[in-house]
Amino acid sequence: MNRRSKEALFFNIFRGCALFVVIVLVVILGYILINGVGKLSIDLFTQNPAPNSHGAMVAGGILSPIVGTLMLMAIVLIIAVPAGVFGAVFLVEYGGNNRISRAWWMIVNNLAGVPSIVWGLVGVGLLVYYLNFGLSLLAAGVTLSFVILPLIMVATKEAIEAIPPSIREASVALGATKWQTVRHHILPYSASGILTGIILSLSRAAGETAPILLTGVAVNAAIPSSLSDSVQALPYYIYLMTQTSDRSAAIPMAYAAALVLIGVIVLLNLGAIILRNRYRQKYRW
Amino acid sequence: MVALKSKKNNRYMRKIFEGGMTGLLLACALVSVLVLLMVFMFLLGNSLPFLQNNDIWQFLTGTHWLPFGDFPSYGILPLFVGTLMVTLVASLIAIPVGLGATIYLSEIASPQVRNVLKPVIEILAGIPSVIYGLFAALVLSDWIMVIFEPNTRLNALNGALILAVMMIPIMVSVAEEALNSVPRNLREASLALGATRWETLKMTIVPAALPGIVAAIILSMGRAVGETMAVIMATGNSTQFTFNILASMRPLTAALAIDVPEATVGSMAYYSLFAVGLVLFIITFALNLVAEYVLARFKEAYH
Structure with a gap:
């Protein structure tokens, strides 16, 4: 085999790998779309899950899982977003590039690598039992916030670091303090980048199952009326539907809920992409 | 004189504010480290009652869960x-x-x-x-x-x-x-x-x-x-x-x-x-x- 045909052979193999990845995505999304779309109805979005005649929770709709997921996302928004954004601002703007802040970022990166079920375990031990939150919306939301915190920090870091140092130097040269520089220059200029990161992190929070599995979800939970109630969530509902013995009724519901969950995530991602594109047009360094 | 004094006062206030904001941001950054420490300490602390009462070797190599x-x-x-x-x-x-x-x-x-x-x-x-x-x-x-x-x-x-x-x-x-x-x-x-x-x-x-x-x-x-x-x-x-x-x-x-x-x-x-x-x-x-x-x-x- 000569050198040219060898090149063609290998390049085609690589092309095949890439094609395979695309096909996998199309097949997975296709299966969920085709099997889930038939179940979509007004009732699906307006009714809570209900038991069927055999007592399995496969009838009704998925209202309470949808609302529960939104509530969990709200808790993450309140806890993880401010802590993550301000923490990252401190590390980049005040910490600089020294050994301590590099080690600190290493810790953040390692936090992002902690398996989500380990967070669930810590959530059970610390929040549910030790702090006596019980199996609740609050315990699940806080656990989820732990999972999301490092993601928001890394996204914020990348957004801030994209701002050229000359902006900071100009601001400080005009007599602005560190906080004034952050408040009037760093945060506004990186706002859309940070916002993109927040949206993507929230979409991750919407799909996380393992952390909430142990800390606050319940099969027959209604829409929570307080932070101490247990909660239903879309990903947990999907998991439940694959574990139910009444498969013929449960599987269509699982696909429908999966389609809704993917819909939520795609919408959030689209929002992030639009934001990112606008940001690119607004600021060019 | 008065204006000068208030300016001085202002600068003093600003310094406090600046310090406060730095502290707040530092606190947020500390969360990440504290959380990691907490996870590790908590896992370790709650494993200890088990690890002290059981053979660790048996735990790692036993074939029945x-x-x-x-x-x-x-x-x-x-x-x-x-x-x-x-x-x-x-x-x-x-x-x-x-x-x-x-x-x-x-x-x-x-x-x-x-x-x-x-x-x-x-x-x-x-x-x-x-x-x-x-x-x-x-x-x-x-x-x-x-x-x-x-x-x-x-x-x-x-x-x-x-x-x-x-x-x-x-x-x-x-x-x-x-x-x-x-x-x-x-x-x-x-x-x-x-x-x-x-x-x-x-x-x-x-x-x-x-x-x-x-x-x-x-x-x-x-x-x-x-x-x-x-x-x-x-x-x-x-x-x-x-x-x-x-x-x-x-x-x-x-x-x-x-x-x-x-x-x-x-x-x-x-x-x-x-x-x-x-x-x-x-x-x-x-x-x-x-x-x-x-x-x-x-x-x-x-x-």
Whole structure:
């Protein structure tokens, strides 16, 4: 085999790998779309899950899982977003590039690598039992916030670091303090980048199952009326539907809920992409 | 005089405000470190009652995982082997395919193709693990039944295949960055010497980017070890001790998800699960640390 045909052979193999990845995505999304779309109805979005005649929770709709997921996302928004954004601002703007802040970022990166079920375990031990939150919306939301915190920090870091140092130097040269520089220059200029990161992190929070599995979800939970109630969530509902013995009724519901969950995530991602594109047009360094 | 005084006062106030804001931001940054410390201390603290009363060697090498019942046995070897088998088989598929796709994406594809392929990878990374689990449990398992005819519908191979799919986007994004950070002049020098693009790739770019590629592989393996939902839905969760990839297995993560709700708080089974969590934490932490270290050295070399 000569050198040219060898090149063609290998390049085609690589092309095949890439094609395979695309096909996998199309097949997975296709299966969920085709099997889930038939179940979509007004009732699906307006009714809570209900038991069927055999007592399995496969009838009704998925209202309470949808609302529960939104509530969990709200808790993450309140806890993880401010802590993550301000923490990252401190590390980049005040910490600089020294050994301590590099080690600190290493810790953040390692936090992002902690398996989500380990967070669930810590959530059970610390929040549910030790702090006596019980199996609740609050315990699940806080656990989820732990999972999301490092993601928001890394996204914020990348957004801030994209701002050229000359902006900071100009601001400080005009007599602005560190906080004034952050408040009037760093945060506004990186706002859309940070916002993109927040949206993507929230979409991750919407799909996380393992952390909430142990800390606050319940099969027959209604829409929570307080932070101490247990909660239903879309990903947990999907998991439940694959574990139910009444498969013929449960599987269509699982696909429908999966389609809704993917819909939520795609919408959030689209929002992030639009934001990112606008940001690119607004600021060019 | 008055104006001067108020100005001084103002500056004083500003200093306090400035200090307050710095403190607030520092507090937020401290959260991350405190959380990590808390996780580790908490896992360790809750494992201690178990580790003090049980033989650690027996815990690590025992072949029966029966934490409940009158004669409990806390051997995590079957769980560990479950994690190992699933991760290794997934890696055998994900590493070549992921690398191939990465090389295509960053070296071969035209900008138009790249604009399609990159979002595809991003979407794959964004799909929740429970959706992958759903696909494995309902669709992939049927295909495996037809092709390999295993004894159980849900088995380790099923979990490994879906994990392979989940590993690919992480590998591609980290490895692509590594390929992109290889300096342009290396590539140009190789081409100028008459090497074909494949030879340049094989003998110049990939060797130069090797540390980044290794980090990508380690990071994606860490993800596979820590993955819970897809695994719990796909592998069947039997605690038998076996190396048969077509048998049902229960990896470490699945054991936590299944057994924690069963365990009474303060019982030995409860503490044993924290010990399992500690093992899992240490494995993934070590993998991440190695990957971080390799990446940091790699970045230093080319900056």
